[in-house]
Amino acid sequence: MNPVNPMDAKHSGPAAGPPRGPSRPEFWRSPLRGPWLTAVFGIVLLFGITVVFVTGLLSYAAYEPDLAAVNDQTPGKGWLGFYLFSWPTSPYWLYRVTQGVHVTLGVVLVPVLLAKLWSVIPKLFAWPPVRSAAQAAERISLLLLVGGAGFEFATGILNTQLHYIFPGSFYTLHFYGAWVFIGAFAVHVALRLGRAVRALRAGPRQPDPDSEEAAGLVSPRPAAPTISRRGALGMVGLGSLALLAVTAGQSVGGWFRRTALLAPHGQEPGSGPNGFQINKTAASVGIRPSDIGPAWRLTVRGGGRQIDLTHAQLLALPQHEALLPIACVEGWSTADQHWSGVRLADLAALVGLGTHPPQVLVQSVQRGGSFSSVVLSAGQVRDARSLLAVRVNGALLSPDHGHPARVIVPGAPGVHNTKWVTRLTFGEPV
Ligand SMILES: Nc1nc2c(c(=O)[nH]1)N[C@H]1C(S)=C(S)[C@@H](COP(=O)(O)O)O[C@H]1N2
Numbered sequence: 004m005n006p007v008n009p010m011d012a013k014h015s016g017p018a019a020g021p022p023r024g025p026s027r028p029e030f031w032r033s034p035l036r037g038p039w040l041t042a043v044f045g046i047v048l049l050f051g052i053t054v055v056f057v058t059g060l061l062s063y064a065a066y067e068p069d070l071a072a073v074n075d076q077t078p079g080k081g082w083l084g085f086y087l088f089s090w091p092t093s094p095y096w097l098y099r100v101t102q103g104v105h106v107t108l109g110v111v112l113v114p115v116l117l118a119k120l121w122s123v124i125p126k127l128f129a130w131p132p133v134r135s136a137a138q139a140a141e142r143i144s145l146l147l148l149v150g151g152a153g154f155e156f157a158t159g160i161l162n163t164q165l166h167y168i169f170p171g172s173f174y175t176l177h178f179y180g181a182w183v184f185i186g187a188f189a190v191h192v193a194l195r196l197g198r199a200v201r202a203l204r205a206g207p208r209q210p211d212p213d214s215e216e217a218a219g220l221v222s223p224r225p226a227a228p229t230i231s232r233r234g235a236l237g238m239v240g241l242g243s244l245a246l247l248a249v250t251a252g253q254s255v256g257g258w259f260r261r262t263a264l265l266a267p268h269g270q271e272p273g274s275g276p277n278g279f280q281i282n283k284t285a286a287s288v289g290i291r292p293s294d295i296g297p298a299w300r301l302t303v304r305g306g307g308r309q310i311d312l313t314h315a316q317l318l319a320l321p322q323h324e325a326l327l328p329i330a331c332v333e334g335w336s337t338a339d340q341h342w343s344g345v346r347l348a349d350l351a352a353l354v355g356l357g358t359h360p361p362q363v364l365v366q367s368v369q370r371g372g373s374f375s376s377v378v379l380s381a382g383q384v385r386d387a388r389s390l391l392a393v394r395v396n397g398a399l400l401s402p403d404h405g406h407p408a409r410v411i412v413p414g415a416p417g418v419h420n421t422k423w424v425t426r427l428t429f430g431e432p433v
């Protein structure tokens with residue numbers, strides 16, 4: 004213990020003061036820290052994180068996890084799936100917007116999150132560390148809040164940048180992490196919203212460091228300012244805008260993709276009709292040329308019947324067009340592409356399920372991997388824009404885009420647009 008310095012007594016309580024270093028309020032000297040600045044960042048995060056959370060929940064609903072086990076990346080969710088609903092096919096750009104917002108806003112909020120943490124950092128070292136049971140509980144909730152925010156932002160950004168660095172388990176981590184984080188976030192908002200609103204009303208003038216309003220954020224020994232508080236806000240705002248400028252292009256797609264400096268640019272899709280973003284190439288998931296060559300067949304099953312089609316027979320069926328994007332969970336999407344192929348509903352009709360086509364299990368020639376099969380809902384099958392596509396932008400599909408046939412459905416996440424399809428099973432799976 005340090006000897007009590009009478010100079011410190013004012014800020015450090017009656018008994019032995021805090022140890023030297025960051026536990027002493029005098030240690031923190033930025034004249035910018037104060038309740039107003041913290042409240043501004045806090046309110047931005049309150050709205051921003053709410054939107055990111057809701058669009059994240061929507062992303063899970065878009066996977067239709069209740070439809071089939073193959074659709075569900077977090078099968079142990081229990082009642083956390085209470086809000087799930089059947090994902091619509093209109094508007095056809097639905098997932099493109101919800102997931103574009105989720106990823107872009109998440110990235111854009113990073114500077115605000117860091118600034119918010121910086122603005123309250125003295126509180127991390129507050130002395131004594133535990134004053135009462137209630138305060139201990141609050142500090143633990145802050146641990147979950149800060150840890151949860153770091154975890155959610157880190158896993159999310161790693162996923163968008165590195166394409167599933169955690170094989171299969173990204174969903175589990177990000178999903179359960181989100182619920183822990185949002186629980187702590189709700190507690191924090193309940194405890195602090197009143198104070199934040201009062202601080203915003205009171206304006207940017209710094210309160211006395213010892214006052215209740217200062218909330219332990221105002222330095223009792225401020226250094227000379229090198230930037231104004233508005234300047235600091237401007238800097239954070241510019242940081243966010245810069246991130247927006249180099250991120251949003253990947254969700255807009257088309258020409259704007261070039262501005263998306265932060266988007267994964269590893270695979271260059273090239274030019275021509277098939278020259279748009281590819282998630283996983285045929286080679287990268289072990290598709291052999293023989294899997295998708297002349298020996299390839301499409302098997303359509305359902306209603307007790309089975310039909311096998313060659314590629315030529317598939318091309319001979321009535322072809323329909325649909326103008327649809329691919330929108331990946333990673334936040335990128337393509338501009339609308341001209342797909343053409345056979346309607347899923349028409350394929351259901353081939354096995355006698357034409358009037359009210361049921362759901363369908365789609366299976367790829369791909370062996371293994373969590374995206375090699377999916378169940379599409381009856382609503383998706385019945386939409387006239389839902390195709391088993393064989394062409395895109397006038398050309399046959401390239402192997403990387405799913406030749407000989409791939410699913411394309413409106414409004415759905417990219418992961419439901421299964422490539423290299425070889426089997427469709429209509430009806431309830433047995
Ligand atoms: N068989 C199979 N289909 C698949 C995938 C896959 O890994 N395997 N990836 C999916 C994902 S996550 C996306 S975003 C889209 C991307 O389609 P694209 O590569 O043609 O752009 O394909 C989907 N279809």
Ligand SMILES: [Mo]
Nearest residue numbers: 331332417418
């Ligand atoms: Mo994806």
